[in-house]
Amino acid sequence: MGLKQTVGRQLAPRIQELTPGLSTGFVREALHRAIDGIGPLAPAAVAADKQLAEQRGDVERAIHEVIENNVRIAGAQGFATNVGGLVTAALAIPANVTGLAIIQCRMAAGIAHLRGHDLSDPRVRNAVLALLLGEETVTEMVRARKLPATPMALATAPVHDPALDGTIASVVASDIVTRVVGKRLATTVGRRVPVVGGVVGAGADGFATWKVGRYADRELLARRR
Numbered sequence: 291m292g293l294k295q296t297v298g299r300q301l302a303p304r305i306q307e308l309t310p311g312l313s314t315g316f317v318r319e320a321l322h323r324a325i326d327g328i329g330p331l332a333p334a335a336v337a338a339d340k341q342l343a344e345q346r347g348d349v350e351r352a353i354h355e356v357i358e359n360n361v362r363i364a365g366a367q368g369f370a371t372n373v374g375g376l377v378t379a380a381l382a383i384p385a386n387v388t389g390l391a392i393i394q395c396r397m398a399a400g401i402a403h404l405r406g407h408d409l410s411d412p413r414v415r416n417a418v419l420a421l422l423l424g425e426e427t428v429t430e431m432v433r434a435r436k437l438p439a440t441p442m443a444l445a446t447a448p449v450h451d452p453a454l455d456g457t458i459a460s461v462v463a464s465d466i467v468t469r470v471v472g473k474r475l476a477t478t479v480g481r482r483v484p485v486v487g488g489v490v491g492a493g494a495d496g497f498a499t500w501k502v503g504r505y506a507d508r509e510l511l512a513r514r515r
Contacts, residue, residue, distance in 0.1 A: 324395035357503035365496035
C-alpha cells in the first residue's frame, strides 16, 4: 500500500467525523442522483441511450463512449476541487468525494443499462456500488467473505438481500473517502502548488474513473432485455 493510501486510511475516519454527510447515506444519495440525473448531468440511462443512438446501436462502442465521457467529467471536477491548495482543502474534500461518487455511479449504471440490467432493481444498484470498489478490492472482499459475490452475481442474484444495502454503501463510502484524502495529501502537502495540485487531481480522478469503467465493462455481462 502506498504512502498516500496509508495516510488516507488513517485520516479518513477523522474526515468523516468532520463531515458526517460522507457516510452510507451519502453513497446511496449519490447513486440515486446518478441514476435520476442531477444538474447538467442527464440520468445514467438517458446518457447511455444517447451514446447508443450516436453509435447506431453498437453497444460496445456506446459503452466505450460512456466511459470516455465520464472520465473527462471526472477529470474536470478533479481539477476544480484540487486547485485551492491547503487553505480550501477541508471544504474541497467533501465536494470531491461527492462528485466522484456521482460520476462513477453514473458511468457504471450507464454500462449496466446498456448491458440490459434494470436500474430500478436494488440488486443491480448494489452491483453498481460494488463496481466502484474496483476489481482488486472486490476480489479481496469476496475471498474474505465480506461480500457474498462479484458485482455480476449480485446483479443477478435470485433474491435481493436488504442487509447488503448498508454493508456495500458503507464500504464504498470509506473507500472513496480514503482515496480522495490520500490524493489530497499527495497534491497539496507534497507539492504546495495549487495549479499543479489541480492537474494531478484531474489525472487521479480521471484514471480512477477509467479503471472503474473498464472493470464494469468486463464484469457486467449482457442480459436479455
